[in-house]
Amino acid sequence: MKMSAHILLLVLLSFTSSLTYAFDPSPLQDICVADLDSHVFVNGHVCKDxxxxxxxxxxxxxxxxxxxxxxxxxxxxxxxxxxxxxxxxxxxxxxxxxxxxxxxxxxxxxxxxxxxxxxxxxxxxxxxxxxxxxxxxxxxxxxxxxxxxxxxxxxxxxxxxxxxxxxxxxxxxxxxxxxxVITIANAVFGSKPPISDDILAKAFQVDKKVIDHLQAQF
Missing domain, CATH: 2.60.120.10 (Jelly Rolls)
Known part of the structure; x- marks a missing residue:
């Protein structure tokens, strides 16, 4: 029983630890100036020397x-x-x-x-x-x-x-x-290609003509 409790605690701690690093990671050096001209794709930017x-x-x-x-x-x-x-x-x-x-x-x-x-x-x-x-x-x-x-x-x-x-x-x-940034109106009514007006009409509970008019604005 004690062993099960310890295992559960370790799982919870590891889960909490993973949440801590869910966003921008902490730096591992003093500075990491982005090389904005690099063609290497990483999560963020490659560092200059x-x-x-x-x-x-x-x-x-x-x-x-x-x-x-x-x-x-x-x-x-x-x-x-x-x-x-x-x-x-x-x-x-x-x-x-x-x-x-x-x-x-x-x-x-x-x-x-x-x-x-x-x-x-x-x-x-x-x-x-x-x-x-x-x-x-x-x-x-x-x-x-x-x-x-x-x-x-x-x-x-x-x-x-x-x-x-x-x-x-x-x-x-x-x-x-x-x-x-995700601007809601732009994303919903201005996507490329557009979201089907059937889908949006049902989602917003309006006539398709209303959706067509809104999509035309974007």
Whole structure:
């Protein structure tokens, strides 16, 4: 009986340990500047020789510049991921600036590889995320003002909307060097090739003409 209990404990510990490393792995060296020109495919990026690292590998300029919000959704996301700072490779962190026109929104989306922590720099935002089916798809939302901070858990659908009368700006940190983004409307209605309108009409419980109209927007 004791032996069975010990085996069960070891299994549980190994399972918990594997969960700990489910996201960006911890670095095994001081630096691993991404070789963005390498044609070798690995989980992340191949490292340059550390002796060739330079200050610009860890530097990005221009996050003070407003993004262009003249688009359909009225927002712009300026990314600072491993694609912009090669020195972020293996460090498990990145950053974005989000600009909002009045009434602009960062539409419902997910980051498959990162939790996001957002700080409002200017303006007033209405933000929220939706829990999984397991937790009844509960909407957790709040109005944020300058200096407020809000967290969006990894993988959950979330959004931000500028409810003020002037432009708004937020800065967000993400727990991955390459968090990825899946914008829900784009993915569902703008996939290539498109998802069958029969499937989407049944999923959304609407007429196929509605689906055809939505797909035409993307």
């Amino acid at each position: 550390p002796k060739l690292a330079k200050a610009n590998d860890f530097f990005f300029k221009g996050l003070d510049k407003p993004g262009n919000t003249m688009n359909k959704v009225g927002s712009n996301v300026t990314q600072v991921t491993v694609a912009q700072i090669a020195g972020l490779n293996t460090l498990g962190i990145s950053l974005v600036r989000i600009d909002f026109a009045p009434n602009g929104q960062n539409p419902p989306h997910t980051h498959p590889r990162a939790t996001e922590i957002l700080t409002v720099i200017e303006g007033t935002l209405f933000v929220g995320f939706v829990t999984s089916n397991q937790n009844n798809n509960r909407l957790i939302s709040k109005v944020l003002h300058k200096g407020d901070v809000f967290v969006f858990p990894i993988g959950l659908i979330h959004f931000q909307v500028n409810i003020g009368h002037s432009n708004a700006v937020a800065i967000a940190g993400l727990s991955s060097q390459n968090p990825g």
